Amino acid sequence: MLDHEYTTKEVFQNNFFSDWRKEMTVEERKVIKHLDKCDFTEMHRYFVDKAAARKALPREEKQKLKEEAEKLRQEFGYCILDGHREKIGNFKIEPPGLFQGRGDHPKMGMVKRRILPEDVVINCSRDSKIPEPPAGHQWKEVRSDNTVMWLASWKENIQSSIKYITLNPSSKLKGEKDWQKYEVARRLKGVVDEIRSQYWADWKSREMKRRQCAVALYLIDKLALRAGNEKEEGEEADTVGCCSLRVEHIRLHPEADGQEHVVEFDFLGKDSIRYCNRVPVEKPVYKNLQLFMEDKDPGDNLFDRLTTASLNRHLQDLMDGLTTKVFRTYNASVTLQEQLQLLTRAEDSVAAKILSYNRANRAVAVLCNHQRATPKAFEKSMQNLQTKIKVKKEQVAEARVELKRAKADHKTRGDGKSRSFLEKKRRVLEKLQDQLARLSAQATDKEENKQVALGTSKLNYLDPRISIAWCKRFGVPVEKIYNKTQREKFAWALDMAGEDFEF
16 A cells, blocks of 8 residues: 555554554564654565556456456346346455545554454344355354345444445345435425525524524535544544534635625545534524534534434425435435436537536536545546647647648649548548537646545435436536446436437
């Protein structure tokens, strides 16, 4: 992991060294006292060379490895669900390694232990052929629980969270769950105005709990915040959501950036991703937040009368199946649909339409605070792209000169041969200009997306029927939006969505 920027972080180094020392012998402990005096380059080179050797294998060898992997997949990669052969998501257990976490996770660098069969619970029906554990080992437990979706589970040692092996996203069961999720969000569309009127009225309620509930719901609705309080057991990162915000996480500005009643948020959200945002809010919300902060210390809860559970109970009363997460799905899907209507022009080229699509997707990712670190290879791939653009511009300039010559030649000669030559040169120029436009759009897209993770919202929060209907309406191949795996996951939507689908 030496070429990872993770390994330069102090937290990572300290956690790793402390875990490593636990594994050392007494003798090693006496000698190895400082991580910065350890040189791992020889070991690192060994793995780099190994990867290079694998890359350089002759084609037949690679094919052989591919066939072996396929044989494994056929044996372990499927299960029988309700009489149908279904693909399993990921049937391989993660090898031991160092925990990376996301964002600035306090446990990064700790040693992830090897998972043994003795750690694994198998879940299958009583009459099925139970998978054999590796020789000399046995499973922790074999159970038959048809009320859950997982096929195997184990506890990992870093956060003591339970990991599961489940069906592939393209399976019938997962597809049905997906469809239901978006249908609940579509039902919210019908009652959202009523719910909003209700929480606006509750800002003035005499009951403090009701006021807090109304303000929290406004923030979840307007800013697509997560509810919070959903921490996994053993998770030590100080992450919060809306309901678990503390006084220290917000600052109130009567005026900022030329706007009134501005709230500044700064906290660590899910996966230790920092949420930093300044937003103008309604005056009653601002006044209420002032009230909630009165006589409290920085470490006190902002919404001290509220929990995620009580908020979700309140939402359940407003609409069957409604939770705070449904608001996130609803607002994400509505934002995508609105942005697509706003940004797409029927006369644009396919490349320009895809750029518009990614901009609409980015608006959602920003709303949901889906960030990523700039990819390692970004600078290099951007340079390559700029070089291609430069070459293409030169080709376009050359083609223009040639077209000019062909026009002059045709003007002088005026025969059929010079006309077809002129047409040929015109086509060449058009093709090159089209290629240049495509490359430029690609570069713009790359630059705008370098710190935004588009995938999370695209796969989890956006009703795929919106994107598929857009593709059909504007003549964009679906393959340009969803890759093969994603098309399998959303097979249900491909069959369902016509070009006039409205979320």
